[in-house]
Amino acid sequence: MKQEFTRIAVKVGSNVLTRRDGTLDVTRMSALVDQIAELHKSGVEIILISSGAVASGRSEVHPQKKLDSVDQRQLFSAVGQAKLINRYYELFREHSIPVGQVLTTKESFGTRRHYLNQKNCMTVMLENSVIPIVNENDTISVSELMFTDNDELSGLIASMMDAQALIILSNIDGIYNGSPADPGSSVIREIDHGKDLSNYIQATKSSFGRGGMLTKTNIARKVADEGITVIIANGKRDHILVDLLQHPKETLCTRFIPSNAPVSSVKKWIAHSEGFAKGEIHINECATEVLNSEKAVSILPIGITHIVGEFEKDDIVRIMDFQGNQVGVGKVNCDSKQVQEAIGKHGKKPVVHYDYLYIE
Numbered sequence: 001m002k003q004e005f006t007r008i009a010v011k012v013g014s015n016v017l018t019r020r021d022g023t024l025d026v027t028r029m030s031a032l033v034d035q036i037a038e039l040h041k042s043g044v045e046i047i048l049i050s051s052g053a054v055a056s057g058r059s060e061v062h063p064q065k066k067l068d069s070v071d072q073r074q075l076f077s078a079v080g081q082a083k084l085i086n087r088y089y090e091l092f093r094e095h096s097i098p099v100g101q102v103l104t105t106k107e108s109f110g111t112r113r114h115y116l117n118q119k120n121c122m123t124v125m126l127e128n129s130v131i132p133i134v135n136e137n138d139t140i141s142v143s144e145l146m147f148t149d150n151d152e153l154s155g156l157i158a159s160m161m162d163a164q165a166l167i168i169l170s171n172i173d174g175i176y177n178g179s180p181a182d183p184g185s186s187v188i189r190e191i192d193h194g195k196d197l198s199n200y201i202q203a204t205k206s207s208f209g210r211g212g213m214l215t216k217t218n219i220a221r222k223v224a225d226e227g228i229t230v231i232i233a234n235g236k237r238d239h240i241l242v243d244l245l246q247h248p249k250e251t252l253c254t255r256f257i258p259s260n261a262p263v264s265s266v267k268k269w270i271a272h273s274e275g276f277a278k279g280e281i282h283i284n285e286c287a288t289e290v291l292n293s294e295k296a297v298s299i300l301p302i303g304i305t306h307i308v309g310e311f312e313k314d315d316i317v318r319i320m321d322f323q324g325n326q327v328g329v330g331k332v333n334c335d336s337k338q339v340q341e342a343i344g345k346h347g348k349k350p351v352v353h354y355d356y357l358y359i360e
């Protein structure tokens with residue numbers, strides 16, 4: 001059967017993989033593996049981003065004394081990740097599909113070199129028909145070094161690997177237009193650019209999840225703006241993955257319509273690098289207007305009013321409009337001292353070249 005996508009990233013949330021008591025739901029895992037195997041055999045390249053390390057480690061160790069939250073997460077994830085990947089390995093082996101483990105950190109996306117190394121690793125895996133199984137390295141990712149959750153990680157992976165679709169599997173059928181508990185609300189089937197969803201999303205999250213629906217929505221929007229279809233669906237439903245690909249119209253889910261403007265690979269990296277920004281470049285009203293137009297423009301010293309923070313050449317900076325709102329992210333061509341000297345001058349080289357500028 002002809003499928004819409006040939007390369008997808010699939011994110012499986014903790015709640016899909018765990019039972020109510022926190023133990024690993026091997027029956028669910030097995031059902032998902034069967035579907036991934038079916039798609040893999042039909043020629044779809046799949047990158048799996050799987051949560052579940054902390055949840056699956058929790059039932060394995062029973063600490064003698066009370067641990068703080070960081071110690072707990074480190075202990076449970078170290079034990080749980082081994083258990084998780086071992087299960088995947090065994091389950092995929094029944095289909096004769098090799099898998100590989102990729103554990104990463106937020107920092108590993110901070111420099112272009114690390115980013116490309118990771119991309120290369122997963123590209124080689126796919127070329128050799130190996131399914132990458134990605135998770136955050138929870139043992140060393142602590143507080144500010146952590147991803148908000150694996151939804152953020154899955155967005156980065158989908159973007160980095162030029163996937164055509166990111167499928168986020170949670171314990172809910174999609175984004176509801178009200179409280180999911182309210183019988184009057186229903187799943188929003190399609191979300192177009194610029195639709196404000198903040199009224200619908202409650203702060204609640206499922207018992208083992210980290211970020212909740214709000215991060216899913218923010219990530220989904222960003223990834224869809226890069227031209228990737230994002231689907232939020234219920235991973236607890238039988239046959240969901242295969243149905244989403246083979247019967248998209250009849251399958252319940254929320255689908256973010258992708259932008260059709262192409263975004264280069266380097267711009268995708270910059271779009272997701274905001275968390276590493278070292279400073280701010282503030283631009284004047286005229287520069288803001290030009291930036292908001294359809295024209296391809298760079299940030300020139302003549303349009304800069306001031307800068308905030310110290311940065312080196314090639315660092316990531318936020319671009320702020322004349323009212324102080326963030327309008328984009330870019331990689332600077334020179335350090336903050338050189339920008340300071342050039343501010344307001346004509347005929348100078350761009351501070352952020354268009355190729356390294358991502359406008360939100």
Ligand SMILES: Nc1ncnc2c1ncn2[C@@H]1O[C@H](COP(=O)(O)OP(=O)(O)O)[C@@H](O)[C@H]1O
Binds near residue numbers: 178203205208213
């Ligand atoms: N409008 C909404 N539509 C759907 N789910 C919502 C909405 N608002 C809040 N939620 C909550 O978000 C939860 C899913 O997020 P999360 O707990 O992070 O899941 P996961 O573990 O799969 O990442 C749902 O179980 C639901 O309780």
Ligand SMILES: N[C@@H](CCC(=O)OP(=O)(O)O)C(=O)O
Binds near residue numbers: 055077136210
């Ligand atoms: N890296 C963690 C994932 C935590 C997380 O983000 O969970 P979720 O919100 O269910 O995707 C783990 O494997 O337990």
